[in-house]
Amino acid sequence: MPILETVGLAKRFGGIAATNEVSLAVEKGARQALIGPNGAGKTTFINLLTGVLKPTGGRILLNGADITALDPHHRVRLGMARTFQINQLFADLTPIESIGLAVSERAGGGGDWWRRVGGRATITREIAAIVERFGLTDVMRERTAVLPYGKQRLLEIALAFACRPRLLLLDEPAAGVPEAERHELLATIAALPKDVTVLLIEHDMDLVFSFADRISVLVNGALFADGAPDEVARDPRVKAVYLGEESDV
Amino acid sequence: MTQLEEEVAGFFVRRGRWSPLEIAFWILALASIWLLPSEHLILTETAILALFALSLDLILGFAGIISLGHAAFFGFGAYFTGLVAKYGIVNEPVLALLLAGLAAAALGFATSFLVLRGSDLTRIMVTLGIALVLYELANRYDNITGGANGLQGVDIHPILGRFSFDLYGHTAYAYCLVVLFLLFLLARRIVRSPFGLSLVALKDNPLRAEAVGIPVNARMVAIYTIAAGYAGVAGALLTQTTAFCSLDVLSFERSADLLLVLIIGGTGYLYGGLIGAVIFKFMQDWLANLTPQYWQFWIGLVLVLIVLVGRERVTGWTRSLHHMIFPRLLAMPESRKKRREIAARRGIGRVGGAASDGH
Numbered sequence: 001m002p003i004l005e006t007v008g009l010a011k012r013f014g015g016i017a018a019t020n021e022v023s024l025a026v027e028k029g030a031r032q033a034l035i036g037p038n039g040a041g042k043t044t045f046i047n048l049l050t051g052v053l054k055p056t057g058g059r060i061l062l063n064g065a066d067i068t069a070l071d072p073h074h075r076v077r078l079g080m081a082r083t084f085q086i087n088q089l090f091a092d093l094t095p096i097e098s099i100g101l102a103v104s105e106r107a108g109g110g111g112d113w114w115r116r117v118g119g120r121a122t123i124t125r126e127i128a129a130i131v132e133r134f135g136l137t138d139v140m141r142e143r144t145a146v147l148p149y150g151k152q153r154l155l156e157i158a159l160a161f162a163c164r165p166r167l168l169l170l171d172e173p174a175a176g177v178p179e180a181e182r183h184e185l186l187a188t189i190a191a192l193p194k195d196v197t198v199l200l201i202e203h204d205m206d207l208v209f210s211f212a213d214r215i216s217v218l219v220n221g222a223l224f225a226d227g228a229p230d231e232v233a234r235d236p237r238v239k240a241v242y243l244g245e246e247s248d249v
Numbered sequence: 250m251t252q253l254e255e256e257v258a259g260f261f262v263r264r265g266r267w268s269p270l271e272i273a274f275w276i277l278a279l280a281s282i283w284l285l286p287s288e289h290l291i292l293t294e295t296a297i298l299a300l301f302a303l304s305l306d307l308i309l310g311f312a313g314i315i316s317l318g319h320a321a322f323f324g325f326g327a328y329f330t331g332l333v334a335k336y337g338i339v340n341e342p343v344l345a346l347l348l349a350g351l352a353a354a355a356l357g358f359a360t361s362f363l364v365l366r367g368s369d370l371t372r373i374m375v376t377l378g379i380a381l382v383l384y385e386l387a388n389r390y391d392n393i394t395g396g397a398n399g400l401q402g403v404d405i406h407p408i409l410g411r412f413s414f415d416l417y418g419h420t421a422y423a424y425c426l427v428v429l430f431l432l433f434l435l436a437r438r439i440v441r442s443p444f445g446l447s448l449v450a451l452k453d454n455p456l457r458a459e460a461v462g463i464p465v466n467a468r469m470v471a472i473y474t475i476a477a478g479y480a481g482v483a484g485a486l487l488t489q490t491t492a493f494c495s496l497d498v499l500s501f502e503r504s505a506d507l508l509l510v511l512i513i514g515g516t517g518y519l520y521g522g523l524i525g526a527v528i529f530k531f532m533q534d535w536l537a538n539l540t541p542q543y544w545q546f547w548i549g550l551v552l553v554l555i556v557l558v559g560r561e562r563v564t565g566w567t568r569s570l571h572h573m574i575f576p577r578l579l580a581m582p583e584s585r586k587k588r589r590e591i592a593a594r595r596g597i598g599r600v601g602g603a604a605s606d607g608h
Binding site: 073091101104111114140 | 250251253254256257258260261262264265438439441442443444445446447449450453454456457458459460461462463464465467468471
């Protein structure tokens, strides 16, 4: 059974089909990439998967359970977490607090109003492990707003990771990261544990082909091609779409 | 435990620690019982206003919910206490206080669903509307509330059957201060809990808060309910210490003054309402002595000046206060130069803000 499956998923904004009957499956443990030219509806698709937008048709199944009608935070509980293409961080909190918050929520203590944050050893241990994994140790006590952009991008992934997802949706994780900070970010993504399934939305073809074991192509809101990286790379129609886009730029 | 784990644990321990300034604040408050006996009447009013402002700070400063009708809960608690005392149902103050808090919290819970959605502007209008409705209900059903004449015959017994209220406000002040301190301790505990941190997070970025699994609406309902309970207790204190209750407990001015108190004192660090209440009350008292008829003119002028000096500078100085009191909780605001450097270093991208529905 795939970890994630969409069945005829659709989203119309007025007369425009931003997501057009997409039926996509992501297998457990996969490293799948979702690519497509600008305006293909990739971010809309992610927003549908995570519940930020409500679909106008179709269903979303997570581990076989229908989650189409669930609120975003319920989907997180069920093991699906995401990052954002444009940083969505807690500007006034430090990385320790932000990660501590996500870990507390995941551990079921998020509504606890009596105990101090980080008062449980299991929680602090998990926070420390995440801070270390994402290379945030030296900035963990600083306000998020003043962190270098590369560190903010790492925190963006760390927050999703702190939800201990079975399925992690990465929305253009490397977008805008300067060359000098890029290597650390890509290495961190490559080192994500194998039991976490990753669906990567990306523009950067180098990253896609070095990372993904399966590639799905979205064009005009519809699933256009889907297969192993070399198959997709050879597909003349995919080439045409990308060449067409590049001549626009 | 590794060194990093210890550092993380240590960070949270320091985050919850009492700072010397906090301790000094409460020692001064306690000392005022003996040092300023002649001021106990105004200090009683100040303590009540401080508790009321603390209540608004919980929703405004932590969860980012603005209200221009917070007097609804204050007035509800005040009338509730007055009525149960008048009809001899509960005359003992501490029990009445608890019940009034619960009753106001119930009203808060019932109306919280109206403030979940929408912008600041809709929240201002909805909260204002609720307070106006309650005001007019109290005005219309004057057979119950006494209407414009106020609620007469409120019989308040001694606290716990032992401490009677006196004309000079000595008992009243000690009583209000104890209640304020206990509820402050509770609020301090709440904002340092995972629940409290999740409020700061959902105020900062609701989209992300939801995306890390925080049930944003449920959390807002919870804090709104708690804050309403706090306001109800403050209203109950007013009725108990004056043995009277009139329509002005529900008035628009009371809600508006409360926002002034928080503008003066700052939000989001719990002491804003307390410090703001002291400044507001003593400024009001001083101006009223100076010009009994036109003191509101001066209050207005001060308000305009505060805003003219610049929102940034005001939040700047409250941030400095915040920083002095809780250095670990919030870093200092960056200077303009530093901010430019940071912006340059960061290049593109930003923190917070609305979701982009790009490509």
